Amino acid sequence: MLESGSSALDAVVEAIVVLEDDPRLNAGTGSRMRLDGRTQMDAALMDSRMETGGVAVIEAVKNPIRVARDVMGTPHVLLAGKDATDFARTKGHPRYDPSTPESLQRLEESRERIREGRLPAYARRWRRFGGHDTVGAVARDRLGRFAAGSSTGGTAFMMPGRIGDSPLVGSGLYAGPAGAVTATGIGEEIIRRVLSKFVYDKIADGLTPQAAANRGLALFPKSVPIGLLAVGPGGWGVASNRPMAFFRSASRRTL
Secondary structure (H helix, E strand, O other): OOOOOOOHHHHHHHHHHHHHOOOOOOOOOOOOOOOOOOOOEEEEEEEOOOOEEEEEEEOOOOOHHHHHHHHOOOOOOEEEHHHHHHHHHHOOOOOOOOOOHHHHHHHHHHHHHHHOOOOOHHHHHOOOOOOOOOEEEEEEOOOOOEEEEEEEOOOOOOOOOOOOOOOOEOOOEEEEOOEEEEEEEOHHHHHHHOHHHHHHHHHHOOOOHHHHHHHHHOOOOOOOOEEEEEEEOOEEEEEEOOOOHHHHOOOOOOO
16 A cells, blocks of 8 residues: 555554454454453554544444544544444444454453453553554555554453543654654553653654664563554664564565
8 A cells, every 4th residue: 555655644553454354353253252251442543643543441343443544533532432323323334243253262261260360460450461552554655654543342351431541642652754653562551650651752763663663672670561653754663572473474574
């Protein structure tokens, strides 16, 4: 899409759609379920004009990132809950069940661990538990425009209504004239540090995206899983305190 002249925003949306449709990942189809068995998802977009759209705890849609794009056409930044789902219907997004046999199995595993008292530290204090697989993308197009996006089904042991970092501007994502950033990891910890805006500001101050991402990663102890993608005028950067085989398998061409 970028090679053919599409905007960074359009490319980010379509990249995230591909990831939302992959049931191995925790976004869109295959999203983790809340403890009550519902699937509630978050997604957001932002571009270098600082235009933003997001949805939180949205249900029964296939691609939350497409609904987030529709929100960008309203006077608002973020729609949540049933009203976000109702908005999606008015925009032509049909009802869709994102659950899979694997997501049902993960739910039962979480419930069993609660019953047996085998809660990880993450569930006790929202820390230290893997298996997030939130998806995100950043892009720069031929006109030098930037965009960032993020989408997630949340994480294990979620209370109904919980909102993580993914739909929150400055935390799960940020974009502006200097670049674009998206993050993944323990949402509560990312929110407390306003991580994506921190990394963006470092890029705006003149650091390379890689150096800025490294600075962001250094804000966290190794016990808190964190991953970052960043792009700026001078290239891109990837940082994670967990194995990055998935990142390395992706294309890194910048147009």
